[in-house]
Amino acid sequence: MRRLVVVGNGMSGARALEEILAxxxxxxxxxxxFGDEPYGNYNRILLSEVLANAADEAVDDxxxxxxxLNPLDWYDxxxxxLHAGVRIVRIDRHAKVVLxxxxxxxxxxxxxxxxxxxxxFPPMEGMWASNTELTRGVFGFRSLDDATNMLRHVQGRHSxxxxxxxxxxxxxxxxxxxxxxxxxxxxxxxxxxxQQLEAEASKxxxxxxxxxxxxxxxxxxxxxxxxxxxxxxxxxFTDGSELACDMVVVTAGIRPNIGLAMVSGLETQRAIVVDxxxxxxxxxxxxxxxxxxxxxxxxxxxxxPLWEQxxxxxxxxxxxxxxxxxxxxxxxxxxxVAGVDVAQMGVKAPERESDEFVQFxxxxxxxxQTVVIRDGTLIGATLVGDVSKVAALTQAFDSRSALPxxxxxxxxxxxxxGDASAAADLPDDTQICHCNGVxxxxxxxxxxHGAESVSACMTQTRASKGCGSCKGLVKEVVEAALGGAGAExxxxxxxxxxxxxxxxxxxxxxxxxxxxSVSAVFAALAPDGNEHVGSKMxxxxxxxxxxxxxxxxxxxxxxxxxxxxxxxxxxxxxxVVPRMSGGVTDAAQLRRIADVAEKHDIPxxxxxxxxxxxxxxxxxxxxxxVWRDLDMPSxxxxxxxxxxVKTCVGTDFCRFGLGDSTRLGIDLEERYxxxxxxxxxxxxxxxxxxxxxxxxxxDVGLVAVEGRPGGSTQWQxxxxxxxxxxxxxxDVLATVDTHADALRLTGRFxxxxxxxxxxxxxxxxxxxxxxxxxxxxxxxxxxEGIAAELDARMQxxxxxxxxxxxxxxxxxxPGQFHDALPLVPLPQVPVRGAAR
Amino acid sequence: xxxxxxxxVEARLGPxxxxxxGEGRAFLVGDEPVAVFRPRxxxxxxxxxxxxxxxxxxxxxxxxxxxxxxxxxxHQFSLTDGSCATGxxxxxxxxxxxxxxxxxxxxx
Ligand code: SRM
Ligand SMILES: Cc1cc2nc3c(=O)[nH]c(=O)nc-3n(C[C@H](O)[C@H](O)[C@H](O)COP(=O)(O)OP(=O)(O)OC[C@H]3O[C@@H](n4cnc5c(N)ncnc54)[C@H](O)[C@@H]3O)c2cc1C
Ligand code: SF4
Ligand code: FES
Numbered sequence: 001m002r003r004l005v006v007v008g009n010g011m012s013g014a015r016a017l018e019e020i021l022a023x024x025x026x027x028x029x030x031x032x033x034f035g036d037e038p039y040g041n042y043n044r045i046l047l048s049e050v051l052a053n054a055a056d057e058a059v060d061d062x063x064x065x066x067x068x069l070n071p072l073d074w075y076d077x078x079x080x081x082l083h084a085g086v087r088i089v090r091i092d093r094h095a096k097v098v099l100x101x102x103x104x105x106x107x108x109x110x111x112x113x114x115x116x117x118x119x120x121f122p123p124m125e126g127m128w129a130s131n132t133e134l135t136r137g138v139f140g141f142r143s144l145d146d147a148t149n150m151l152r153h154v155q156g157r158h159s160x161x162x163x164x165x166x167x168x169x170x171x172x173x174x175x176x177x178x179x180x181x182x183x184x185x186x187x188x189x190x191x192x193x194x195q196q197l198e199a200e201a202s203k204x205x206x207x208x209x210x211x212x213x214x215x216x217x218x219x220x221x222x223x224x225x226x227x228x229x230x231x232x233x234x235x236x237f238t239d240g241s242e243l244a245c246d247m248v249v250v251t252a253g254i255r256p257n258i259g260l261a262m263v264s265g266l267e268t269q270r271a272i273v274v275d276x277x278x279x280x281x282x283x284x285x286x287x288x289x290x291x292x293x294x295x296x297x298x299x300x301x302x303x304x305p306l307w308e309q310x311x312x313x314x315x316x317x318x319x320x321x322x323x324x325x326x327x328x329x330x331x332x333x334x335x336x337v338a339g340v341d342v343a344q345m346g347v348k349a350p351e352r353e354s355d356e357f358v359q360f361x362x363x364x365x366x367x368x369q370t371v372v373i374r375d376g377t378l379i380g381a382t383l384v385g386d387v388s389k390v391a392a393l394t395q396a397f398d399s400r401s402a403l404p405x406x407x408x409x410x411x412x413x414x415x416x417x418g419d420a421s422a423a424a425d426l427p428d429d430t431q432i433c434h435c436n437g438v439x440x441x442x443x444x445x446x447x448x449h450g451a452e453s454v455s456a457c458m459t460q461t462r463a464s465k466g467c468g469s470c471k472g473l474v475k476e477v478v479e480a481a482l483g484g485a486g487a488e489x490x491x492x493x494x495x496x497x498x499x500x501x502x503x504x505x506x507x508x509x510x511x512x513x514x515x516x517s518v519s520a521v522f523a524a525l526a527p528d529g530n531e532h533v534g535s536k537m538x539x540x541x542x543x544x545x546x547x548x549x550x551x552x553x554x555x556x557x558x559x560x561x562x563x564x565x566x567x568x569x570x571x572x573x574x575x576v577v578p579r580m581s582g583g584v585t586d587a588a589q590l591r592r593i594a595d596v597a598e599k600h601d602i603p604x605x606x607x608x609x610x611x612x613x614x615x616x617x618x619x620x621x622x623x624x625x626v627w628r629d630l631d632m633p634s635x636x637x638x639x640x641x642x643x644x645v646k647t648c649v650g651t652d653f654c655r656f657g658l659g660d661s662t663r664l665g666i667d668l669e670e671r672y673x674x675x676x677x678x679x680x681x682x683x684x685x686x687x688x689x690x691x692x693x694x695x696x697x698x699d700v701g702l703v704a705v706e707g708r709p710g711g712s713t714q715w716q717x718x719x720x721x722x723x724x725x726x727x728x729x730x731d732v733l734a735t736v737d738t739h740a741d742a743l744r745l746t747g748r749f750x751x752x753x754x755x756x757x758x759x760x761x762x763x764x765x766x767x768x769x770x771x772x773x774x775x776x777x778x779x780x781x782x783x784e785g786i787a788a789e790l791d792a793r794m795q796x797x798x799x800x801x802x803x804x805x806x807x808x809x810x811x812x813x814p815g816q817f818h819d820a821l822p823l824v825p826l827p828q829v830p831v832r833g834a835a836r
Numbered sequence: 837x838x839x840x841x842x843x844x845v846e847a848r849l850g851p852x853x854x855x856x857x858g859e860g861r862a863f864l865v866g867d868e869p870v871a872v873f874r875p876r877x878x879x880x881x882x883x884x885x886x887x888x889x890x891x892x893x894x895x896x897x898x899x900x901x902x903x904x905x906x907x908x909x910x911h912q913f914s915l916t917d918g919s920c921a922t923g924x925x926x927x928x929x930x931x932x933x934x935x936x937x938x939x940x941x942x943x944x
Contacts (some may be wrong), residue, residue, distance in 0.1 A: 265923045279860035282923040519858075519876055531876065533912070556858025556876070559909045560896040568907050572893040620896075813856050820862045820893035823871045823884060 001030045004317070005098055007088045007260065011044055011154045012290025012306040013114030014069055019314030021078055031080045032106055034098070034179035036087035037143060041070045045303065051175030067144075069462075084217050091264035093283055105222070110317055113272060113280075113288040115257035117301070118142055118446060122163075122500045122558025123251050123527040126225030126232075131679070135225060137232030137247045141172045150249065154179045159245045160237050161185075163222050165192040167337060169251035174215055174338030176249070179514060180279060184215040184243060186222050186235070188505065196333055198348040199380045200361065204368035207819040208340050208385065211366075217243075221505065253493075256292045266483025271299045276325040278313040289313050296328055305329035307437035331435065332394050334387065334470065340366070341387040345397045346380030347372050351768045352731065355379075358407045369411050378403060378410070391473055395430050400616045432477055433470045438463035443477045454478045495759055499525050503758060505543075510546060517552035518543065537562075538759035541640055544676050545754050548793075548800040555813050561638035564817060565804040566623055569616065571828035572821045576626055577637035579673060582647040582665035582685075583611025589632070596629045597779060603831040610637070610644035610682065617827035627805040634674065640760070641676045642683075645669040645692065650687030650704070659704025659713045661687035664739055669747060674804070675797055678757040696730050697723035699763040700746050701755075705735070715742040719749055719775070720767025728764040731772045734780045749779050749786060751794040842866075846942040852880070852934050860904065862895040865930075865941050872932050872941060873915055875901030881915035882932035882941050889924040 004025070006013050007073045013033065017025075025031070035041070046067050075082040087101040099109045119140030121127055139150050150172075154160070158181055162173045165187030173183045185192075191202045192209075206216060217237075225248055226234040234244040256271035266280050267273040271294035273281050278293065280286040290306045291299065300306065308329055315324035332345035344412045349372065350357040356373040365385065371393070372380035378396045383389065389411055395412070396403060403410065428441035438461045446457045457478045458464050465470045493502040499521065501509065506525070515521045518539045523529045540557040555563050566574035580589070591615055597605050603617035612635055618626050627634075636643055647665030651657035665685040675681070684693040695701025701718040708714075714735050721730030733749060736742050752775070757766040767775060777783040779790075806814070845858065845867030852874065855861045860873040862885045869885035871894040883904070887894050892908035899905070903912040911924040918929035931942045 262921050265920060267923050533898050533900035533903055533905050536898055536900070554858060555856055556898070559898060560893075563896075568893075568896070570908065571891070572896070572908075814854050815861045817855070818861055820871070820895040821891075822862050822864050823867060824869070824886065824891070 002109040004029035006033045006112045008114035010116045014041040015310040016262040023318040023320040038085035038444040046169040050147045052178040111286045115292040117254040117291040157246045160247045161245045162249045164251040173248045186217045196344040224776040275478040277316045304434040343383040343387045343390040433463040436462040496535035498535035518557035567638040573827040577635040578632035579635040580612040581669040617829045619826045633803045636674045642672045642681045646684040648692035657687040679762045698723040720763045722764035747794045751790040849939040860895040871895035877901035880932035882930035884928040
């Protein structure tokens with residue numbers, strides 16, 4: 001019999017097993033499960049409830065039945081060997097065995113990794129008593145042990161501070177409040193639960209929580225945990241003020257447990273990278289499921305997606321459906337946060353001008369509801385305080401079904417259309433309980449097979465045994481409807497992975513502490529002051545932007561492309577792309593390029609998609625010579641920087657031209673050339689709406705349009721367009737009258753992008769994330785009063801520009817152009833002669 | 837330079853400052869190409885210069901004193917033992933040290 005080993009006995013590990021058993025997996029496999037928690041498998045979601053209950057109550061008898069998903073005898077009955085309390089420390093992929101911390105060696109044919117996540121503790125003075133032990137009175141909120149330890153500690157205490165006002169933090173806060181302590185929630189932004197809610201919704205939630213007596217400290221950061229006699233005595237904020245307390249709960253995000261996968265040589269990024277069959281991309285015998293899996297770039301932090309993953313995994317592993325594929329999940333979250341109902345699905349706010357937005361707010365009652373509709377389909381909804389419409393909305397969201405003409409009916413029953421019919425009208429495959437993946441059909445089947453009560457159906461299907469927020473609906477469905485999941489997304493907010501700060505905070509710290517080099521940033525802000533290789537490029541780019549003048553340039557903080565100002569090729573040679581502003585060249589330039597190519601045996605000369613000429617296959621040690629012979633400026637084809645401005649021929653020659661697109665393109669490129677940012681910036685200028693330069697799919701694209709009657713030609717400025725890995729039509733930022741306005745607004749937008757975009761976030765993600773209206777507000781209408789500063793800072797970067805190829809001729813570091821592959825004959829790229 | 841049955845096993849390669857702090861540079865020890873790294877955190881490390889994945893130039897990689905990241909496909913190799921944490925074959929590790937300001941690399 002083949003051997004199946006599961007590492008991690010959490011919610012997805014257990015679910016994967018159930019799904020495998022349901023497909024007859026016990027006939028095919030001898031199954032072994034390892035879990036490093038010393039328990040059977042329990043429902044992590046219910047820990048919020050455990051915490052709110054009196055000490056120890058929830059872990060015995062009755063409630064324990066609820067808490068534990070599968071009792072120990074379930075493992076016996078199904079012939080599964082459970083090693084509770086054993087941690088797997090390594091996978092020997094060649095020998096196909098897993099090694100446990102108890103010295104055990106267990107062979108597998110198929111291995112499933114379901115190691116979940118752990119709490120993240122931001123680096124902070126006073127957090128740790130030793131390398132492995134938190135200071136007495138400091139807690140994470142992830143495991144049953146965390147919950148029971150908190151319960152033990154809270155007795156007789158007076159006040160608690162919760163760091164992090166996301167879902168978990170608010171749950172912890174509500175739980176602790178039930179024990180009579182004063183609870184303070186400290187959250188770094190003004191928006192509570194910012195993963196799920198936009199500002200308005202969050203405000204309503206906030207006033208409800210305050211009514212319930214919770215103390216909220218928003219826009220405040222903790223930077224030290226104060227102790228006395230080894231126990232927590234308070235916290236100190238970055239502004240120096242202090243708050244006394246006798247316990248601290250840290251809910252500042254979670255991190256996938258990927259150490260095991262990493263030491264065992266599996267591809268990990270944010271989590272273990274899997275393909276559509278949930279299989280590790282490196283090893284056919286290894287699968288990953290749950291919060292430790294990264295699928296198509298997504299890592300999920302709620303259980304809904306995990307159930308879908310587990311089903312696909314089971315189909316593939318058992319061969320029930322070897323072609324099963326998981327394609328990602330759309331998130332619909334329904335929660336009860338500290339007693340307040342909240343539901344959120346899809347986008348939080350409208351993203352395009354054409355999006356419809358229906359908004360209802362009744363602050364007195366603590367109710368706030370919005371829906372976002374695009375092209376007649378529901379793409380987002382947020383409900384706070386009153387979630388009675390969530391079933392119908394989720395249904396519309398999931399199925400992209402037709403919406404009532406009168407949009408407001410989505411939120412309210414106007415006149416006739418009765419509420420009661422809602423549940424009955426839902427199609428059978430509507431998911432009612434997202435926690436346990438129970439559909440309306442499952443519940444109906446239960447009733448048809450003789451279940452007589454709501455609780456009987458709940459027991460049989462486990463509907464509403466997750467977060468419990470779907471109880472009302474389950475009731476209606478045994479009567480019919482849907483339910484929800486909820487929780488914490490991993491805190492992906494860091495600008496670079498090695499420094500646990502989001503970009504605004506990181507920039508503030510850098511400025512306040514005057515950190516001008518990458519090594520200084522690591523020393524001051526990284527956990528234990530450690531360098532982190534994957535963070536260096538991002539920090540270099542940020543510091544160069546922040547300190548155009550005073551940046552202390554450490555070459556080891558740059559990627560090789562930025563050290564030698566050329567793009568590395570597959571064989572270790574480089575490509576040379578000189579600047580040809582606006583794609584315009586002349587005979588002398590072409591002749592020179594031809595001479596250089598001939599002199600240096602350039603293996604390939606190619607016209608690029610960016611309207612210039614690429615000389616490919618230049619060995620590193622020949623770069624300087626090639627540049628000198630070319631005597632042209634760098635085109636920056638290698639950097640996370642301003643690249644090119646594509647233009648069309650415009651008014652000079654084209655019979656349709658309205659605006660001098662070539663001139664504007666050249667001026668833009670000469671002005672902003674080489675400006676570095678969080679990612680590439682590519683522009684285009686077209687002389688009329690025929691748009692030959694493809695302006696609508698550029699980071700910034702300009703199009704000349706007929707002006708108002710009697711007026712002159714205007715320039716329409718599009719931002720956030722893309723036609724690479726992502727295709728997105730840009731949004732109109734503004735329509736301006738003059739060439740000068742176009743230059744200025746482009747620069748201001750780019751500066752705002754440089755200062756606010758995440759590392760490697762192209763404008764096509766940045767613009768929708770910030771919201772077009774917001775960007776227009778800041779950049780065009782100057783609602784924040786920072787337009788002049790943005791212009792000034794961009795001007796400073798423009799003024800400091802120096803051509804790197806020229807600079808490198810006079811100023812170089814030891815061995816900067818030294819051969820890195822000695823004895824390997826380069827180039828190895830194919831040499832293409834002219835087509836003959 | 838000491839030899840053992842004709843094969844070069846150890847070489848003095850000149851001043852340590854040839855390698856800027858935090859970077860790597862490639863050298864030849866006999867006819868073995870070796871990438872030597874000089875992390876900011878101190879010490880010297882040496883790996884075979886050619887990436888075991890697809891021949892990338894490891895000396896051009898970014899490093900943090902723990903690992904070097906090959907510039908071609910971002911596989912990561914431990915500076916101490918060459919082991920790859922990202923699924924490519926392991927790189928060969930050599931030893932490097934400083935003697936009187938000079939860089940000494942030994943093939944093992
Ligand atoms: C040379 C060129 C192809 C060509 O022969 O035409 C090219 C070559 C490369 N592109 Fe490109 N891209 C080139 C135009 C484009 C364009 C079209 C354009 O710029 O008008 C696009 C679509 C627009 C865009 O940027 O979105 C384009 C979208 C990409 C992408 C996808 C970016 C995205 O987020 O969608 C990548 C990958 C990345 O950036 O991570 C990429 C990455 C690359 C890299 C740097 C691959 C790499 O990571 O090493 C290639 C470098 C080869 C080299 O050594 O020069 N290249 N690439 C073009 C250079 C234009 C120039 O003159 O600077
Ligand atoms: C308090 C709380 C409330 C929540 N509320 C909700 C909610 O309302 N709705 C919702 O959808 N989600 C909620 N979540 C999130 C939900 O619990 C998780 O998404 C889910 O548990 C993830 O399942 P998993 O199997 O991936 O990870 P886990 O459940 O964390 O399981 C992983 C298991 O693997 C073990 N393990 C790790 N490494 C090893 C190793 N090397 N060897 C052996 N064992 C190992 C861990 O100890 C753990 O037991 C909540 C979470 C918490 C903490
Ligand atoms: S954009 Fe218009 S003016 Fe420019 S080349 Fe195309 S058609 Fe001619
Ligand atoms: S060649 Fe080094 S990672 Fe591919």
